[in-house]
Amino acid sequence: MSSFGGQMVEYPTISIDRFDRENLRARAYFLSHCHKDHMKGLRAPALKRRLECSLKVYLYCSPVTKELLLTNPKYRFWEKRTISIEVETPTQIPLIDEASGEKEEIVVTLLPAGHCPGSVMFLFQGNNGTVLYTGDFRLAKGEAARMELLHSGGRVKDIQSVYLDTTFCDPRFYQIPSREECLNGILELVRGWITRSPYHVVWLNCKAAYGYEYLFTNLSEQFGAQVHVDKLDMFRNMPDILHHLTTDRSTQIHACRHPKAEEYFQWNKLPCGITSKNRIPLHTISIKPSTIWFGERTRKTHVIVRTGESSYRACFSFHSSYSEIKDFLSYIRPMNAYANVIPVGTTMDKVTEILKPLCRSSQSTEPKYKPLGKLKRARTAHLDSEEEDDDLFDDPPPVPLRHKVPNQETLHPEVFSMTAISQNHEVFSMTAVSQNHEVFSMTAVSQNQPENLRQSTGCFKEESMPTSLLANFVDCQESNSESEEESGIPASLQGGMDPVALHQQKSDVDVPQWEVFFKRNDEITDDGLENFPSSAEAGASQSPKLFSDSDGESTHISSQNSSQSTHISEQGSQGWDSQADTILLPSQERNCNDTTSLNKGGYRPRIKGNIPASQLEQNVLCPKDTYSDSRSRAQDVNIVPGVGEPTTISSGKNKPEEKWLLNPGTKADSQSSSDFEIPSTPDAELPKQEHLQYLYEKLATGESVIVKKKKTSLLDI
DNA sequence: GCGATCAGTT
């Protein structure tokens, strides 16, 4: 839970995610996402009064957050005082002291945070330097390096302070399976159950909070069954989410809630009250999304744990793991880092001790030259074969990068609301992508109507799920020694091995394959060196590329187990892994290649994508603003009027849902980040640390390094 | 009666 007070030392006249006490005097408010613990005081009478007499005070947030906020009647009074800002669009905001008339300007840039729909980080640039407030975030390793607007002159910006989500900033939480691994695990578990009969249903025991939407949409898309929820009106303007949800209880996938849901479930009753369909009793399992974490040296993790006869826990995390946080911070390298959250069981001092070494201020000898902080460019398929020989550290001429329209335009206050709408609209689907990390892919939704999917999957339903599945699960549960895991994993759950299912999915040629968003194993990060050995291990072992689609599965399952990870974990990890005694699914990406639902849509953020190791430091495409400071470039900054009709900025065609749905941004691996998979061939050896050191030294001196890499899919554009 | 806070629950 955030304990951030709302104010940053550099810019104390603005308040973020806190709206009570001293924040009542702020000149501007910012909301990073729509979770209650970040909205303290936002509907309090005191702030309401303030709003009535301070007419120049506004709340700034992403378009999706604005939509979610204002669909809640309790916050409706913010309607005329909320200004949405497009992600990745530097925007100038006036900070006016209404008593004295004193005015200050600040430029804010919203960056995708991957925490829940609409969640963003705020990058502020003004007279007191550049600061980054992360809000809550989940970003995979290497994500920061792909954020164009964190960079300037081809390098990461000079950031004074980072206000950081430190929820899992403790070595206990070293590793959390990636979003894709978790999603795949859940998909397979659900597939194994609901394909048995129309009377087999699953209940997703989710909390009342935003952040599960990508799970719902992927399940719906994969199985052609909408997810039953209690409420969906908040998504009324987000059709690509809305279409995957239903209030019709007759579906096989439920995420409805009830105060006595657990009790109901004991009696085979769903939270919505139903127990049967066509007078035939339902067979129900519950899946509870939970954070499951692992120690530092754990290569393999397990994303599904059986907790009872019909109950499962599925790994799911809204927050970055310890190693993800360290990767992020060590890339940004701010002068200071402040913890927004004190993880349970630890202290602010301990967190500070972890953060300090990753900040520049801790190292007086820190060289000015920061060779490891360069923006990673997306690579296009046609460049694949030519780029490897380029000098990695060359700063090529600043070839203009195609920017999002808002970034290119000078938006004058008087025309802003009009131009912004029409121009943003065009690119909305692209910018939106990174705004809401949670949804990997969704654009294909409309191409794959549930009916079609149902039809296409129906043919293998019964055969794909052996009737012994349940028994297999039971076996797994009963085994309490790690070596039994291999036999405990149902074949049908081992990576979508079912031939019929596999065939079915592969035949779906119209759907972009997973590589479009996820295949990045031929790139490496140039940062987070200290994490390297274990991260490389983890990444390599989990790489779908390092093992063929169908083999190696059982080996991994048996080769890594909970107790192993326990005894090799670093301090604080003892016992964390051993609890996973009913592990069902290893987290390695068994079947990335056939998880089409992850990458339907075909959109990808421009600056993300495959970057081969050899191109790591290349700047083939320079961002337009590479050589200039955004603070001084009015033409790249939107001006927020702060008066007039600000709310129109996000109205019209700027439908929040589009952004958020298209967002493959978070598709990136988390722990298993392909960034660390140096050798991308199955039989290649992991690089030794010494070798890496050598490699990086060469890179730093500008020598060319040739690294063989795999051919990239043509889809990977 | 409403809201803030805390403890307990899921």
Added chain:
DNA sequence: CACAACTGATCGC
């Protein structure tokens, strides 16, 4: 396991 939110008790305005 934690998270985020809900519930209920208590207290103050």
